[in-house]
Structure formats: C-alpha cells, structure tokens
Amino acid sequence: MSSAEPTSTELLSSLLTTIERAIIPLTRDGVSSGSKVFGAAILSRGTLAPLTVATNNERVSPLLHGEINCIQQFFTVDFPSAETRPHPRTDCVFLATHEPCSLCLSGIAWSGFREVYYLFTYEDSRDLFAIPYDIDILQEVFRVKGAETAEQMEARPLYNRSNKFFEARSFQDLVAGVEGEEEKRRWTAEIERVKGLYAGLSEVYQEGKKSGAESSSVWK
Numbered sequence: 619m620s621s622a623e624p625t626s627t628e629l630l631s632s633l634l635t636t637i638e639r640a641i642i643p644l645t646r647d648g649v650s651s652g653s654k655v656f657g658a659a660i661l662s663r664g665t666l667a668p669l670t671v672a673t674n675n676e677r678v679s680p681l682l683h684g685e686i687n688c689i690q691q692f693f694t695v696d697f698p699s700a701e702t703r704p705h706p707r708t709d710c711v712f713l714a715t716h717e718p719c720s721l722c723l724s725g726i727a728w729s730g731f732r733e734v735y736y737l738f739t740y741e742d743s744r745d746l747f748a749i750p751y752d753i754d755i756l757q758e759v760f761r762v763k764g765a766e767t768a769e770q771m772e773a774r775p776l777y778n779r780s781n782k783f784f785e786a787r788s789f790q791d792l793v794a795g796v797e798g799e800e801e802k803r804r805w806t807a808e809i810e811r812v813k814g815l816y817a818g819l820s821e822v823y824q825e826g827k828k829s830g831a832e833s834s835s836v837w838k
C-alpha cells in the first residue's frame with residue numbers, strides 16, 4: 619500500500635466535497651440536455667483530491683454511464699501514460715454518486731480499482747430517482763434461479779459488495795467507522811444534506827424525459 623489508511627471522517631469529508639464542488643456542477647449541465655444524474659470520480663488515495671471527474675453521457679451512447687466515462691477519461695485523457703498513471707489498486711479511491719450498476723461494477727473490476735464508495739443505494743435510485751434498472755438487470759440477467767424459494771432468493775444480496783476485486787461501501791457504511799455518537803449524527807446529517815442537492819437535478823431530468831429530451835438509452 620502506498621499511503622496510510624485514510625480515516626472514515628477524512629474519506630467522508632473528501633467524498634462529499636468532491637460531489638458537491640466537482641460532480642454536481644457537471645451533472646447540472648448534463649441533465650438539462652437529457653443525461654441521467656449519475657456521476658463518478660477517481661480520487662488520489664494519498665491526498666483524497668479528485669484526479670478525474672465525469673458524469674453520465676447517454677446522449678452519445680447508452681454505455682456511457684458516469685463510472686465508465688470516468689474510467690475512460692482517467693486512462694485515455696488524464697493519465698494516458700502507464701508510467702505516470704496513479705495505480706488503480708494502490709493509489710486511487712473510486713467514488714460513484716449512485717451504487718454502480720452491473721456494467722459499472724464489471725468496469726471497476728476490469729480496471730483494477732479496489733476501493734469503491736457510493737452516496738445513493740440501488741433502492742434510492744429506484745425510489746428517489748425512478749430508475750429501477752440496476753436492480754432489474756441484476757435480478758433478470760445475473761440471478762440464476764435455483765432450488766431456493768422466491769423468499770430465499772429475495773433475501774440474497776444482488777452482488778458481493780466485498781469480493782476479491784474490490785470492496786464497495788455506501789457513505790452510510792462509512793459513518794459506522796466514525797467515533798462518537800454526536801459525530802456520527804453530524805456526518806449522517808451532512809450526507810442527507812448532499813443527497814438533498816440531487817432533488818432538483820432529478821426533477822430536471824424527469825421533466826426532460828417527458829418533453830422528449832434526447833437520450834440514446836431505451837431505458838429511461
């Protein structure tokens with residue numbers, strides 16, 4: 619490992635600041651022209667400063683999710699030389715505004731990032747953003763039906779959040795590592811405040827969908 623473990627509060631502070639100052643301004647531009655609200659960033663593990671920031675660009679291709687866009691930009695635009703590129707496994711932290719879908723989880727595994735954090739869960743994407751496809755695709759494409767009952771299958775997690783490639787944790791999971799009840803409450807409130815900034819952005823996207831803003835995705 620190339621640097622000391624950041625603490626939960628250092629991580630929360632940097633992750634939330636990156637979303638508010640770097641990802642949300644980009645997202646605002648994207649949603650008004652028909653892209654979804656999803657964004658991502660790759661942070662330096664040593665300084666926790668953002669190295670690459672990107673958002674969804676489904677106007678161009680349905681595969682350009684925020685995370686995939688971010689990985690592409692990291693490798694091909696920001697750090698095209700392998701010699702000077704921060705190592706995904708040891709030098710980087712991956713941030714997704716929303717829990718990554720199956721496409722993006724695979725993209726993260728293939729590119730070697732091992733530490734992943736997300737603000738909104740799949741359930742949030744479905745319930746707060748009217749975007750149910752993360753869960754839908756995992757259930758329909760990947761969840762092989764076996765001898766279990768429907769209930770047992772429902773109870774099974776949709777993927778391994780902790781696996782040999784990476785560990786994926788929500789911001790709320792990070793709060794568990796914060797010391798002191800008062801501090802825990804303070805960080806939970808801060809997470810809620812930043813989540814609240816998305817309410818307006820989601821409305822712009824949903825309004826655009828109704829009025830037919832162009833997106834190449836068939837799943838809107």
Ligand SMILES: [Zn+2]
Pocket residue numbers: 683684685718719720721722723
């Ligand atoms: Zn995705």
